[in-house]
Amino acid sequence: MTDAPTTDRWIRWLNTIQLVIAGIIILTPTAWMVMSSFKPSFEVTAYPPTLIFSPTIQNYIELTRTTPFFNYAINSMIVTVGSTSLGLLFGIPAAFAVSWTRISWPAILTLAARMAPGTLFLLPWYVMFRQVGLIGSYTALILSHAVITLPIVIWVLLPSFDSIPRSVFEAAQVDGCSVTRILWRIAIPLVGSGIAVSAILAFVFSWNYFLFALVLSNGDTKTLIAAAFNFVGEGSTQWGALMAAATLIALPPLLLAMLVQRWLVAGLTLGAVKG
Amino acid sequence: MASISIRNLVKRYGNLTVIPDLNLEIADHEFVVFVGPSGCGKSTLLRIIAGLEPISAGELFIGDRRVNGVPASQRDIAMVFQDYALYPHMRVYDNMSFALELRGTPKAEIDMRVKRAAALLHIEPYLDRKPKELSGGQRQRVAMGRAIVRNPKAFLFDEPLSNLDAKLRGQVRAEIKALSQQLKTTMVFVTHDQIEAMTMADRIVVLQNGTVQQYDTPEAVYERPTNQFVAGFIGSPAMNFFPVELQGEQAVFAQDGSAAPIDAESSSRLRKSGKAVLGIRPEHFAVAGDAAAGATVTVKLVEPLGSDTLIHFDLAGAAAIARVEPSLRPKVGDRVTLRPQPAHIHLFEAESGTVLR
Ligand SMILES: Nc1ncnc2c1ncn2[C@@H]1O[C@H](COP(=O)(O)OP(=O)(O)O)[C@@H](O)[C@H]1O
Ligand SMILES: [Mg+2]
Numbered sequence: 001m002t003d004a005p006t007t008d009r010w011i012r013w014l015n016t017i018q019l020v021i022a023g024i025i026i027l028t029p030t031a032w033m034v035m036s037s038f039k040p041s042f043e044v045t046a047y048p049p050t051l052i053f054s055p056t057i058q059n060y061i062e063l064t065r066t067t068p069f070f071n072y073a074i075n076s077m078i079v080t081v082g083s084t085s086l087g088l089l090f091g092i093p094a095a096f097a098v099s100w101t102r103i104s105w106p107a108i109l110t111l112a113a114r115m116a117p118g119t120l121f122l123l124p125w126y127v128m129f130r131q132v133g134l135i136g137s138y139t140a141l142i143l144s145h146a147v148i149t150l151p152i153v154i155w156v157l158l159p160s161f162d163s164i165p166r167s168v169f170e171a172a173q174v175d176g177c178s179v180t181r182i183l184w185r186i187a188i189p190l191v192g193s194g195i196a197v198s199a200i201l202a203f204v205f206s207w208n209y210f211l212f213a214l215v216l217s218n219g220d221t222k223t224l225i226a227a228a229f230n231f232v233g234e235g236s237t238q239w240g241a242l243m244a245a246a247t248l249i250a251l252p253p254l255l256l257a258m259l260v261q262r263w264l265v266a267g268l269t270l271g272a273v274k275g
Numbered sequence: 276m277a278s279i280s281i282r283n284l285v286k287r288y289g290n291l292t293v294i295p296d297l298n299l300e301i302a303d304h305e306f307v308v309f310v311g312p313s314g315c316g317k318s319t320l321l322r323i324i325a326g327l328e329p330i331s332a333g334e335l336f337i338g339d340r341r342v343n344g345v346p347a348s349q350r351d352i353a354m355v356f357q358d359y360a361l362y363p364h365m366r367v368y369d370n371m372s373f374a375l376e377l378r379g380t381p382k383a384e385i386d387m388r389v390k391r392a393a394a395l396l397h398i399e400p401y402l403d404r405k406p407k408e409l410s411g412g413q414r415q416r417v418a419m420g421r422a423i424v425r426n427p428k429a430f431l432f433d434e435p436l437s438n439l440d441a442k443l444r445g446q447v448r449a450e451i452k453a454l455s456q457q458l459k460t461t462m463v464f465v466t467h468d469q470i471e472a473m474t475m476a477d478r479i480v481v482l483q484n485g486t487v488q489q490y491d492t493p494e495a496v497y498e499r500p501t502n503q504f505v506a507g508f509i510g511s512p513a514m515n516f517f518p519v520e521l522q523g524e525q526a527v528f529a530q531d532g533s534a535a536p537i538d539a540e541s542s543s544r545l546r547k548s549g550k551a552v553l554g555i556r557p558e559h560f561a562v563a564g565d566a567a568a569g570a571t572v573t574v575k576l577v578e579p580l581g582s583d584t585l586i587h588f589d590l591a592g593a594a595a596i597a598r599v600e601p602s603l604r605p606k607v608g609d610r611v612t613l614r615p616q617p618a619h620i621h622l623f624e625a626e627s628g629t630v631l632r
Contacts, residue, residue: 167360170327173347174354175374175421185373189364 030250037243044239059240060248066241067227073248075217076207076224078138083145084202090146091153091202092195096183098154099161100169107154114151118211121147126215136218144212149202156201160194161187196263204253224249277338277428277461278303279324284333286319286485293319294485297333306455306462310472311482311508317465320482321431324463326350337428353422354431357438359414361406361421367393368402371420385424392424395454412443423454429461436471448474469509473497481505503628506554506621512585515557515595518625520550528591535591536569538617544631545622551631552623557585559619560597562611569614574605586611 036044038055041062063069098107125144126135134140164187172182188195213226222230228245231238279301286294293316301307309317322328323335326347335342342350353374362370368389375385393399396416406414415435422430432451436444452475455462466472472479473493481488481496481504489501500506506514518529519537526537526545535553537545545551563569572595576587584604586597588611597613605611622631 165358165360167356167358168362170325170347171354171356171360171421172362172373173327174325174350174352176348176377178346178348181377186362186364 033243033246033250036240037247039240041238041240044243059244062238063241063244063248066238067231067245069224069227069245069248071220072222072224072227075138075221076249077252079141079145079213079221079223080203080206082138082142083149083206084199086142086146087149087153087202087206088195088199091150091198092157092188093183094150095154095157096161096187099158100179107158110151110154113147118147118209122211122215125212129216135216136221138221140216141213141221141223144216145206145209148205148209152202152205153198156198157191157194160191164190193263196260200256200260203256207249207253278305278336279429279461279463280334280336281320281324282334282336284320284323284335285331286316286323286328287331292485297485297487299480299487299490301461301463303461304459306452306464306475306477307480308464308466308472308476308478309480309482310466310469311488313467315482316485317467317482318433319485321354321433321463321465324429325352325354325431351427352429352431353425353427355418355422355433355435357434359406359418359435359438361414361417363406366403366405367398367409367417367420370406370417371424374421374425388424389420392420395423396420396450411438412447415439415447419451419454423458427460429463430455430458432462432464434466435464436466437468451475470511473509479509481508483508499630500554500621501630503552503554503623503630506623506630510556512557512596512598514554514621515590515593516623517553517555517591517593517595518550519545519553519622521545530592533570533591536614536617537620541617541620541622547631548624550625552625552628553615554621554623555615555619557596557598558583559616560599560613561616562597562599562603563614564612566612569612571610571612574607574609574611577605577607579604588613 032049035051035053036049037059038057039050039053040056040058043050043053044059094106094110098104121144125140129135129137129140168186168190169182172186177185208225210223210225210229213221213223214229217223217226224245228242228249231242231245279299281297281299284294284297284299285292297320309320311317319328323330324337326342326345326349330343337350337352362373365373371389371392372385375388380388389402390399393402396419398413398416398420401409401413401417406417409417415438418435435451436447439447448471451464455475464471464475473496476493478490478492479496480490483504489496489505491499496505496509500509500514503516507516517535519526519535520529521527521542522532524542526535526542527533528535529550537553561569570590572588572590574586574588575594578585578587579601581601583598583601586599586605588595588597590613623629624631
């Protein structure tokens with residue numbers, strides 16, 4: 001028999017250790033990346049890494065001078081905002097329909113699609129989009145990225161919709177609401193934080209996804225992350241510029257997450273509705 | 276305002292038949308209460324009327340309109356749910372105005388109707404609050420308010436009082452009854468509480484296993500139950516039952532062979548089947564001074580209620596209760612002679628439970 005307070009203390013210790021380890025694993029590369037981006041280029045690859053250096057924005061200047069960085073950023077923004085909007089547009093009604101009818105296979109299907117390796121889609125898509133002359137278009141990129149955003153939206157929102165008492169929907173029916181009206185007037189307002197969470201997650205995942213853009217974009221529509229991928233090994237790798245690019249790429253999702261942190265936690269813990 | 280007519284209604288969930296074959300006519304302006312034990316199909320029947328559950332077979336009319344396939348949103352009925360089902364994101368005012376707004380009622384009229392309903396239900400101070408800022412009793416009123424701002428064909432209530440404390444329940448019960456007399460709208464009220472049924476209904480539908488056991492006024496259901504189930508379900512404390520049989524010319528308790536004091540008319544009814552179940556309500560025992568006039572029993576437990584006194588005892592192998600004068604306070608172990616009032620004796624067929632007439 002274990003003594004309850006002792007067990008509690010152990011668990012708290014283990015939690016702390018876990019958090020520290022996770023923190024080191026996640027933060028070390030990030031810190032390394034950010035620091036490297038401010039180092040003079042000869043110091044970036046120095047081993048062991050220098051911890052004390054005179055910071056410079058040379059890498060950032062180099063980055064914007066040698067690449068159409070801001071065009072890529074705008075491309076990324078267009079594709080991410082487009083695919084997130086598309087994901088919300090279809091994902092919200094889809095999640096509601098699954099919750100309403102309790103027919104769950106469509107949701108499972110989207111999850112399966114999300115879990116399948118992206119390479120599986122590449123060839124058929126390439127052929128299909130070429131047939132309709134959409135290779136290199138934003139449309140192709142936005143549509144393909146919907147494979148990322150749609151399942152996220154559906155699966156984040158399903159439990160939120162499920163947590164609304166059935167009788168609330170029934171009351172709305174009796175009051176004269178069609179199902180579409182119930183979605184607009186009752187369900188969506190009640191899962192606001194869930195929608196915010198799903199939008200952020202969809203944004204982040206779409207922003208960071210590079211595989212589809214690698215194949216389906218052209219020089220004009222290339223997304224930031226796909227472009228950054230190309231820095232590696234183009235002639236000699238510009239490590240400093242690459243680090244600067246990576247730092248900038250990481251910024252929007254980070255800012256977004258910080259901005260809506262409180263919502264995010266509320267949404268993830270599903271405080272959605274309590275009668 | 277409309278009548279409700281249910282014809283040969285069948286409701287199945289997969290293989291489970293919840294309502295085998297049900298017919299019911301509810302008149303315009305009538306206050307009908309569905310009462311029965313938990314799981315007997317009251318809510319199912321109410322939800323079918325509301326249009327929230329599809330019908331497996333049969334027909335449903337609201338007014339002259341056959342509404343079998345009509346969605347709930349187009350039936351023009353109002354419903355109060357057991358958990359109130361208020362819209363959590365809307366203020367009380369918006370909860371009440373929502374249905375009117377959906378129907379395109381002019382703003383001024385919506386405002387007038389919401390204010391009037393709020394006044395009627397004493398919820399004016401809360402109109403700007405969200406449901407989570409209200410107590411259970413206040414939420415219940417808002418749920419009623421949401422129903423009465425409309426002018427629906429019928430009001431449906433599914434156990435709306437079951438989440439209130441006892442005192443509030445009695446109060447709201449009276450209010451709903453007063454409201455029904457004011458509104459003059461068809462009302463269907465579901466409860467498992469026979470006191471609610473007795474106090475509020477114009478007519479009571481006693482349900483068991485999805486079948487109507489009796490459909491009549493509270494007085495008739497109480498005084499002339501059609502079977503042993505209804506007799507036992509309506510009334511509190513419940514009716515006492517004793518198996519009896521005919522021995523020669525004499526009616527006796529089957530258990531111990533002691534004489535059952537039955538009048539001539541009851542005897543003749545008993546004669547038809549030879550044995551039966553005798554039912555007598557607790558208040559229909561008289562205390563007799565003369566031991567020969569009734570059954571002498573030993574007092575097991577005394578419950579003084581103030582208004583009257585309940586005496587628990589065993590008779591002919593069955594536990595029974597008598598309700599007597601409050602001044603009468605026998606002690607446990609005392610011997611008391613109780614005489615069933617012959618006019619109030621019910622006889623039921625032993626197997627089927629159907630009343631013997
Ligand atoms: N959605 C459902 N699926 C299957 N069985 C159900 C469903 N709803 C109710 N039932 C069954 O129907 C019967 C009647 O239920 P209900 O009408 O809720 O009873 P009551 O309201 O009288 O307590 C019960 O046996 C219940 O288990
Ligand atoms: Mg019920």
